[in-house]
Amino acid sequence: MAFSLISLGFDAFFSAALEPGYTAGRVSRVDRGSCDVLCEHGERRLPWSGTLTRAAAQDPVALPCVGDWVAFDTAVRGVLPRRTSIVRAGVRPGDSHGQVLAANVDVVCVVEPALPEPDLGRIERLLALAWESGARPAVVVTKADLADPDGGRAEEGVAAAPGAEVRLVSARTGAGLDALRPAAGETAVLLGRSGAGKSTLVNALAGTELMATGAIREADGRGRHTTVHRELLLLPGGGMIIDTPGLRGIGLHEAREGLSLAFSDVEELAEECRFTDCAHDGEPGCAVLAAVATGELPERRLASWRKLRREAAWSASRTDARLRAERTREWKIIQKSMRGRNRP
Ligand SMILES: Nc1nc2c(ncn2[C@@H]2O[C@H](COP(=O)(O)OP(=O)(O)OP(=O)(O)O)[C@@H](O)[C@H]2O)c(=O)[nH]1
Numbered sequence: 001m002a003f004s005l006i007s008l009g010f011d012a013f014f015s016a017a018l019e020p021g022y023t024a025g026r027v028s029r030v031d032r033g034s035c036d037v038l039c040e041h042g043e044r045r046l047p048w049s050g051t052l053t054r055a056a057a058q059d060p061v062a063l064p065c066v067g068d069w070v071a072f073d074t075a076v077r078g079v080l081p082r083r084t085s086i087v088r089a090g091v092r093p094g095d096s097h098g099q100v101l102a103a104n105v106d107v108v109c110v111v112e113p114a115l116p117e118p119d120l121g122r123i124e125r126l127l128a129l130a131w132e133s134g135a136r137p138a139v140v141v142t143k144a145d146l147a148d149p150d151g152g153r154a155e156e157g158v159a160a161a162p163g164a165e166v167r168l169v170s171a172r173t174g175a176g177l178d179a180l181r182p183a184a185g186e187t188a189v190l191l192g193r194s195g196a197g198k199s200t201l202v203n204a205l206a207g208t209e210l211m212a213t214g215a216i217r218e219a220d221g222r223g224r225h226t227t228v229h230r231e232l233l234l235l236p237g238g239g240m241i242i243d244t245p246g247l248r249g250i251g252l253h254e255a256r257e258g259l260s261l262a263f264s265d266v267e268e269l270a271e272e273c274r275f276t277d278c279a280h281d282g283e284p285g286c287a288v289l290a291a292v293a294t295g296e297l298p299e300r301r302l303a304s305w306r307k308l309r310r311e312a313a314w315s316a317s318r319t320d321a322r323l324r325a326e327r328t329r330e331w332k333i334i335q336k337s338m339r340g341r342n343r344p
């Protein structure tokens, strides 16, 4: 099956970056050393080129990830600039590079089940990641059929997500599903813990089409619901969705801007503090603590903001240390070559 690039979300932003002689395609899935690419010729499995492998040795962020637009011939030559990218902190110890979870998505859905009760701290963490990505964030509370009919927790969920859409859905009853469907040419990604109901949601949105995929998967023994790969899927109606395996211990990576947006209510309060460098730690005239005292700002949320800010600052300091080391190394190489040149 051939794909029209426009229906996959290709536009002038990407075509401007495509060098002549290469074909453009969208990465639907990544494996070790190769990826599946959707393009005008259908679906292709392509290896990395040598140049790409070398670039990735310097910075793993150069490798294609699901949702990327790539330039290829017989191999993937390069990744086109990402319009949006969801970046988590590196997973290996001592890793100061980020890991790109998905690229060029329009909507990031933070998926959290209604039961057991939604983990507001996890929602806030993933929302910071979502805001930082440049895409539209949304909170999707799944398994609405199991939720308390009074919906008290859903309101708390809304308070934890200022500026983001909050949607209550049930894959079981179909409630709220249609509002979730990405528009034609748009891409949504689902982020959330294992068991949150992401794959069930994808199946419900895909209807019969993906059930066939499920059957194919059963035939190759991979099982139907075990999401082990991030994968870009085409939905009826022309939208695309990226299902991800449940994320455990997702760390923030340079998420300062994302945190400001995810905690815009706290930051707005902080602007009202008497001292511009107020640490909200008992200083006189602190608007943040005043809001906690009146109950306007939940104490839990303030604690969550502090924790995530510390984490983001730590990750940024690691990146700064790496950049300094790289700069020193480059400087030494330059000095060495200059010394060589000056020698008689
Ligand atoms: N009652 C109810 N159960 C649901 C609903 N959606 C999902 N479930 C159940 O929740 C469990 C987990 O759903 P999955 O879709 O596999 O969760 P996941 O987020 O994809 O998990 P990973 O693939 O491991 O990341 C399954 O037993 C589903 O049947 C819903 O709307 N209502």
Ligand SMILES: [Zn+2]
Residues within 6 Å of the ligand: 270, 273, 274, 278, 279, 280, 281, 283, 285, 286, 287, 288, 289
């Ligand atoms: Zn203050």
